[in-house]
Amino acid sequence: MISTLSAIVLRPTPFQEGGLVVSFLTEHGERQVGVVKGARKPSAKWVSAFEPLGLVRVSFFGKEHAELKRVTRCELVHSPMTLGHLESSLVAACLADVFDRVAREGVEDDRLYRLLSACGRCLKADPGRALAVLAYAEHWLLHCMGLLPHPRLCGRCGGGEAPLVLFSDEHGWCCAACTPTDPREALPPGTREHLRALRTLPAAESPDPGGSDAARAVTHLLRDRLRRELGNLRSYEVLEKLVV
Template structure:
């Protein structure tokens, strides 16, 4: 049957001489892999709509259980060209693409994940503080998928604490953490930034102006937490680190 939805290209893999397998993030099917016939040939009817990050209205054809439905139409809504044109922005986005693909099940409707991702792209495109947009995405994404770390109080008894224990995904107070080795200490500023980012919609994050130090402190905790959940660091993050060395 024919399906119609909109989607953002997360990834493409060459298939044969001229074909592509495109991984879209869609609101109605979550991440979905779709076969695109001959888009690499000149004058393809898909034009440049299969570039990574392009948001399009798409139609695809395939039986309900077909492993690889076929793309029949793709019309660009927004191309996010400026993100693709800047290496730094593109690397930043690669990281959240990987995170998204790791956690969101294929072929399950997920309107929240789609709009979170789409809003993050718009914010990264228009905002100079890309690091803030990225950490906002990660925090909201962890909340959406049920993996948000607890940073405001001890995760066992609710008392105050300021040491994060990555194996437990939470802050623990002195009593509850007796004999354990803390993964990192958190400043009150970082705890507040985490709370603000959780509460605030992405359209309002321009009003938050954290210092670089605070941002990097919280990013460190969040990345450590994600690393622990994935049991390995995100590939793109390792790549970004290797570039900056």
């Protein structure tokens, strides 16, 4: 059985005899893995199609529910990579890494595909905003995973007026009206407004993660939550050493 669909390349891994095992995020939001024979040989015609975050048209051959299928055809439609732009390339690697862990075989969630597609387009259009795109993706990934409550109301008292001062795994966003907090440890003023911008603006207009104390605090907090959930992410370690 051959199935052809649009997908985004996530992780290419070297395989025996010059091949690759490549994971994809399909247009339905499902993770699929395929073997590409001879993809790393000098004569291979499609090696450039397997760069992380590349949008491709790919054909799989194999049984419907097989964990590993054979890739029989792969055409690159769009690549977010910008030659010579280190920050954008590192962010693309981070995005591929986290989506590869969040997406699941046999589980469709087209929100993941729409989100990653939007991020890829933004990286290509404006690679200088790569860190803003990453922060935007992290926020919405936590939302898709059910780990990020809406910031409009306090998770403890239900209030919506007092400044947010804390985020906890148990209660979500907590406000100053019901949560005594050392001012030195409280979330900075403007946290609620920054979260509102993340939720309402498109990826291309996502706020600068380093534009204010509140933006920096929220970015650090959400990234830490995502990394605790997904485990060790080598791509993030490289990003932090070279850029952040």
